[in-house]
Amino acid sequence: MMERRNHQIILERRPTGRLGEEHFRAVEGTIGEPGPGEVLTRTILLSVDPANRGWMQGRTYREQQGEGVVMSGFTLSEVIAERDTAIPIGTLVACDGGWQEYAVLPADSVRPIQKRGPLTHHLSVLGITGLTAYFGLLEIGRPVPGDTVLVSAAAGATGNVVGQLATLAGARAVGITGSDRKAKFLVEQLGFGAALNYRSASFIDDLRAGCPDGVDVYFDNVAGTILDAALKGMNIGGRVVCCGAVSTYDTAERSSGPRGVPGLLALKRLRMEGFIVLDYVDRFAEAEARLAEWVASGDLQVVEEVWEGLDAAPAALVGLLAGDNLGKRLVRVSGYNV
Amino acid sequence: MMERRNHQIILERRPTGRLGEEHFRAVEGTIGEPGPGEVLTRTILLSVDPANRGWMQGRTYREQQGEGVVMSGFTLSEVIAERDTAIPIGTLVACDGGWQEYAVLPADSVRPIQKRGPLTHHLSVLGITGLTAYFGLLEIGRPVPGDTVLVSAAAGATGNVVGQLATLAGARAVGITGSDRKAKFLVEQLGFGAALNYRSASFIDDLRAGCPDGVDVYFDNVAGTILDAALKGMNIGGRVVCCGAVSTYDTAERSSGPRGVPGLLALKRLRMEGFIVLDYVDRFAEAEARLAEWVASGDLQVVEEVWEGLDAAPAALVGLLAGDNLGKRLVRVSGYNV
Numbered sequence: 001m002m003e004r005r006n007h008q009i010i011l012e013r014r015p016t017g018r019l020g021e022e023h024f025r026a027v028e029g030t031i032g033e034p035g036p037g038e039v040l041t042r043t044i045l046l047s048v049d050p051a052n053r054g055w056m057q058g059r060t061y062r063e064q065q066g067e068g069v070v071m072s073g074f075t076l077s078e079v080i081a082e083r084d085t086a087i088p089i090g091t092l093v094a095c096d097g098g099w100q101e102y103a104v105l106p107a108d109s110v111r112p113i114q115k116r117g118p119l120t121h122h123l124s125v126l127g128i129t130g131l132t133a134y135f136g137l138l139e140i141g142r143p144v145p146g147d148t149v150l151v152s153a154a155a156g157a158t159g160n161v162v163g164q165l166a167t168l169a170g171a172r173a174v175g176i177t178g179s180d181r182k183a184k185f186l187v188e189q190l191g192f193g194a195a196l197n198y199r200s201a202s203f204i205d206d207l208r209a210g211c212p213d214g215v216d217v218y219f220d221n222v223a224g225t226i227l228d229a230a231l232k233g234m235n236i237g238g239r240v241v242c243c244g245a246v247s248t249y250d251t252a253e254r255s256s257g258p259r260g261v262p263g264l265l266a267l268k269r270l271r272m273e274g275f276i277v278l279d280y281v282d283r284f285a286e287a288e289a290r291l292a293e294w295v296a297s298g299d300l301q302v303v304e305e306v307w308e309g310l311d312a313a314p315a316a317l318v319g320l321l322a323g324d325n326l327g328k329r330l331v332r333v334s335g336y337n338v
Numbered sequence: 339m340m341e342r343r344n345h346q347i348i349l350e351r352r353p354t355g356r357l358g359e360e361h362f363r364a365v366e367g368t369i370g371e372p373g374p375g376e377v378l379t380r381t382i383l384l385s386v387d388p389a390n391r392g393w394m395q396g397r398t399y400r401e402q403q404g405e406g407v408v409m410s411g412f413t414l415s416e417v418i419a420e421r422d423t424a425i426p427i428g429t430l431v432a433c434d435g436g437w438q439e440y441a442v443l444p445a446d447s448v449r450p451i452q453k454r455g456p457l458t459h460h461l462s463v464l465g466i467t468g469l470t471a472y473f474g475l476l477e478i479g480r481p482v483p484g485d486t487v488l489v490s491a492a493a494g495a496t497g498n499v500v501g502q503l504a505t506l507a508g509a510r511a512v513g514i515t516g517s518d519r520k521a522k523f524l525v526e527q528l529g530f531g532a533a534l535n536y537r538s539a540s541f542i543d544d545l546r547a548g549c550p551d552g553v554d555v556y557f558d559n560v561a562g563t564i565l566d567a568a569l570k571g572m573n574i575g576g577r578v579v580c581c582g583a584v585s586t587y588d589t590a591e592r593s594s595g596p597r598g599v600p601g602l603l604a605l606k607r608l609r610m611e612g613f614i615v616l617d618y619v620d621r622f623a624e625a626e627a628r629l630a631e632w633v634a635s636g637d638l639q640v641v642e643e644v645w646e647g648l649d650a651a652p653a654a655l656v657g658l659l660a661g662d663n664l665g666k667r668l669v670r671v672s673g674y675n676v
Binding site for chain 2: 060242243245248262266268269270273276
């Protein structure tokens, strides 16, 4: 096996403006051997996330994505070799396997997965994006029955789960999304109370009409002008969950904050709070179990797209940043147990 | 008594740029008679606050300050007549008596005061600004021993109390102020761990040097570029108390929010939270008692300036907005029990 090649996708150079497929290059690398305390993994599924683009911009909660090296990415992988670790061969793990078929990783950086239903769920509703929705909404946003919960990028991997969890919490979910088709999907298929297309000329009016009782929780995945608009509609005592800033990722421009902050925060006693789901890693198992129950009962619908083959990853990410996905976007890199 | 005149100061017109004394005019009005459920008050002390300028800008948590009418302002007053109320004549009250010698007010809008020490304390450390420091720091900022608490407008009425309460809570207080003289005062007289002059060319470096362990709580009285600088120095999990935005009050310009919000909030898991002290009115008595104990024990020093005579009010406010005060600025309108 060690003589087979490792198909990989390199980030050749970081974009200065918008990301394009030309920033990537496919190469045939080698398959490494695990050293002491390391595992060798085979990538089954690759998660495509807006954060992938954010990692290119600079140091965040992780090192900046380098140039000329394998593109980073969350994966669902299978351990196929190990050395001096407690992880048996065949274990399914969530890890940062990157855009490649095989990865050598420290054993303590991979998270063994208890398989629940389809594998894809472990990178969507039970993965980082579902967990982000779970902890961000329930721990930071804290909706109570009767609240209006507004969420942007609502048809995205995190947003669609936020809206569904808000409904389960007895709140009214209102989604902001980028097309009428997606807005219709959110209302008709996922039970959102309303959904609005931010590209519509009447967006500001639609937002007001869609939230007749104001907004108690705004789950912000996008920042920028949509955050401006959402802040204006907040009720006194409202909570803004600062989860993502997708509108600022695919650009080299530094953006200003929303106008009127912090005066508006004081005036309306708002709380804007940032969080990163990795802080809740000790509670992932608990959250996964709860999410899986809701999936099993049909209370939580899973919205996924699976693209085939690692070479599809660049186009999948570029399109995601333009908002052409519906739900969680994944790339199938290899079959499971083949 | 009802034939005496009521010396008043009118806001003749709202400023379009910076506030000046020319926006005010002194007049001789009449002394009203209390109707049913009303009291007639005589103003003893007038509180001069940056918020006075904010009220001119538009509707906030209260109606916009009108033109051609008596300037609004918090006062410590004595009830000298009443009709069908439960408030005895001679009661000391905190109220919105405005810039005048006498005011007729609804009885339910005045707050009887239990006199503790000098009357001035009821408009400084035991008044709205002291209570703002108390609730804003302890309920929103929540410092723990060892934290670094940074406060802007630190030599002002609220800021100096914030720093002293932070020290009492076991934190290290760092003040931002507008002169070397005030910075020296904060460190040498009030026990701040460090104090910085934001007008210094080396301010950004001074800020970093003054907070070698980063900032856990930033109590923001000013917004603007100082908030930008403070946000950059925040530790993970930090809290920003959005109390005031003095840098934006004395201008007609709309300002943008701090750069990088909300990305920075997520990256550092920060919480920016606005509050208005009036939400805590049910707990004012409890807070007053605690503050008064600290004043009595010498743990909390009272920093006040008292200007003499109502006609000094315009200059007192204009100067306050330029930052020429040290501690709480008051105007003595009349003697007590004369």
